[in-house]
Amino acid sequence: KCENGWSQHGGHCYLVGLQLSTWDEARWDCKTRGGTLTSIASDLEESFVSETILQSAHAFWIGGHDRRTEANYMWVDGSKF
Known part of the structure; x- marks a missing residue:
């Protein structure tokens, strides 16, 4: 079960933060809450995340980032786009 204010999908909990920040600040905020920025692993998850973001x-x-190699994107969990 997810905490109040979070959304649940596919066994994961999601929180859309309302504070604008940099990617690093957003990643740190997720880490302090015990999570990570979303790594999208399926079309179904992409649809859920897209709908959730559009609503809020x-x-x-x-x-997603290209910190190791420019224009070679990967997810923060190490998986490839």
Whole structure:
């Protein structure tokens, strides 16, 4: 069960933060809450995340990055796009 204010989908809990910040700040905020930025693993999860974001936020961060190699994106959990 997810905490109050969070959404549940596929055994995971999601929280859309309302505070604008940098990607690093958003990642740190997730870490302090015991989570991570979202790594999208399926079309179903992508649909859920997209709908959730569209209903509640104008700007958002997800867990994709190209920090190791420019233009070679991966998720924060280490999986590839």
